[in-house]
Amino acid sequence: SFQKPEDAIRYRQGAFRVMAAHFGALGAMANNRAPFDAQAAARHGDVLAVVSHLPANGFVAGSDKGETRAKPEIWSEQAKFRAANDKMTAEVAKLAAAAKTGNLDNIKATFGAAAGTCKACHDDFRKD
Template identity: 35%
Template structure:
């Protein structure tokens, strides 16, 4: 478990460092990064949900998936700099930029839910994991409701 958290922290550092170094990137690059990163989050959510619901006999993959989601979420606000709204196809609403504090608060809620899911994964209790997964899904939905078309 510690290795997964260290790996997630390292991934987040790499993402954040890369974003800081990429200030000369084109605005469309940020949009592309956001779109692909959030697609990956959706894939991780679906994979975890399948594992929880199916009862399949596979080693518990939840901590790894949730750690990957956490890494994306920790770098997400930096992927929405000024000047990147409307430059390419995206579902982000203008509220991301007009109310950045609310956007950060919604993202912080999802970060906490991802951490809760990582902790629940250690239990190997599918019901507890499912409940924590639902919490992360709810946090994601809350952000989508307010900041996604």
């Protein structure tokens, strides 16, 4: 569904960039670096819950070359990569549900695990 491998690379990088912005905004609240805004937090969670499902679509065959830090293991260890992706979407869903409660403590209780899934995948599947 992408015309060129570069289109798939830009697609997934765009999704990750959107996620980083909303994840960062929630993290700032979770870590008391920004004032808690319950409505904004819920919106950030909603965006994350949807956009977290997009990056996987962009790791199509042939998109391992070019302006990407994607490691070849994404394609050579597909079951492991899929498991890491599914863990990420599951923890993001929990964070989004917590953000809907309007209670900062619930966000604090779920943010770390979600952040951990970002880092775990970067450690295993992203260069530098």
